[in-house]
Amino acid sequence: MADVTHLETRTLGGGESGFATTKFEALLGWARKYSLFQYPFATACCGMEFFSTASPRYDIARFGAEAPRFSPRQSDVLWVVGTISQRQAPVLRRVYEQMTEPKWVIAFGTCASCGGFYDNYATVPGIDKVIPVDVMIPGCPPRPEAVLDGLMLLQDKIGRGDRTPETLKNTALPDGAEEALEKLYQIRMKP
Amino acid sequence: MSKLILERLKAQFGDDILEVSSFRGDDVAVVKPSRWLDVARFVHDDPRCDCTYFADLSAIDNCDPRTDELDMDDRFEVYVIAYSVAKKHRVRIKTRLSGDEPRIASVIPVWSGANWMEREVFDMFGVHFEGHPDERRILTYDEFKGHPLRKDYPANRTQPLVEYRDGTFNKLGPFLQDEGMPLNRTVIPDERQ
Numbered sequence A: 001m002a003d004v005t006h007l008e009t010r011t012l013g014g015g016e017s018g019f020a021t022t023k024f025e026a027l028l029g030w031a032r033k034y035s036l037f038q039y040p041f042a043t044a045c046c047g048m049e050f051f052s053t054a055s056p057r058y059d060i061a062r063f064g065a066e067a068p069r070f071s072p073r074q075s076d077v078l079w080v081v082g083t084i085s086q087r088q089a090p091v092l093r094r095v096y097e098q099m100t101e102p103k104w105v106i107a108f109g110t111c112a113s114c115g116g117f118y119d120n121y122a123t124v125p126g127i128d129k130v131i132p133v134d135v136m137i138p139g140c141p142p143r144p145e146a147v148l149d150g151l152m153l154l155q156d157k158i159g160r161g162d163r164t165p166e167t168l169k170n171t172a173l174p175d176g177a178e179e180a181l182e183k184l185y186q187i188r189m190k191p
Numbered sequence B: 001m002s003k004l005i006l007e008r009l010k011a012q013f014g015d016d017i018l019e020v021s022s023f024r025g026d027d028v029a030v031v032k033p034s035r036w037l038d039v040a041r042f043v044h045d046d047p048r049c050d051c052t053y054f055a056d057l058s059a060i061d062n063c064d065p066r067t068d069e070l071d072m073d074d075r076f077e078v079y080v081i082a083y084s085v086a087k088k089h090r091v092r093i094k095t096r097l098s099g100d101e102p103r104i105a106s107v108i109p110v111w112s113g114a115n116w117m118e119r120e121v122f123d124m125f126g127v128h129f130e131g132h133p134d135e136r137r138i139l140t141y142d143e144f145k146g147h148p149l150r151k152d153y154p155a156n157r158t159q160p161l162v163e164y165r166d167g168t169f170n171k172l173g174p175f176l177q178d179e180g181m182p183l184n185r186t187v188i189p190d191e192r193q
Ligand code: SF4
Pocket: A044, A045, A046, A047, A081, A082, A083, A108, A109, A110, A111, A112, A116, A139, A140, A141, A142
């Protein structure tokens, strides 16, 4: 129960037989965030990266989000993976409308977040123009690590009950990491 | 590549072939729009040309809306690329159409594969194909106004099917340089000039 301590949860008693008090909302949020059924709406190249994230190497199951549901009615998270064209926008909105509450949306990749480099007549400049978005993950495509970061951000927001759209920021590298990476790069580039 | 097809075309059609050129194996013949279908049928049926494989059909808009008239005479260039699998040669046949109601005969009777390509050219450039059985838009939607690959279609005009939600971002940040691209949707002046 370590996760919910910041949500005004208290564990009383110790050892095996203690009990905890919490708020109903907090408990619900905690339960929801670890059982996300996902609906992958994969339309473009980002889809490849999504498969990679979902496969055992990166093991999205660690986050309780491994079960894909190919029916919007049974899913909690809509992953919008790839470019959404103007022609597809009605489909996307319809899929979103068919999902049952509570539902969350992740914009996977730059195209879904803001249209990416498709700055033209054919592409929706960000799916937030059409449906509400919770987390936007930049990258073209984002690395699986970034995707998992985004998923954790969403879990955090679900736990807090926060529905404001948020962009995944890349975190600053720890001290010395940059030099280490540079060294690694030099070694790799040696003939 | 042999220039066989070009020679056959010149012998057969004479002055109706306006121009021929050949560059590194790419043979190009520019024909009069009125003979478009005849030329297509000839390269398909003639046993020495034998171009039974239809590779591509597309168009080019040659007008510059800043300097040219939009209804200039040779605004649209429609071309078809045909290949002979047996003889291993290829030809590109072009024709030039006026910017005012561009129209050309459909080559579907010769190569039925041209159907969707002609629909695409109609959708993107607004060139009409006479005799096309099903001339509808193929890539954009029926509600779309205008033809997006025409040079006078404004580059930033979008025609959303779904009304945009209120209070959405115009621009997203903060995407950083190491995430692949600066990602602000504005035109960055080219400093190399
Ligand atoms: S963000 Fe990049 S990788 Fe992802 S769909 Fe767009 S172009 Fe493809």
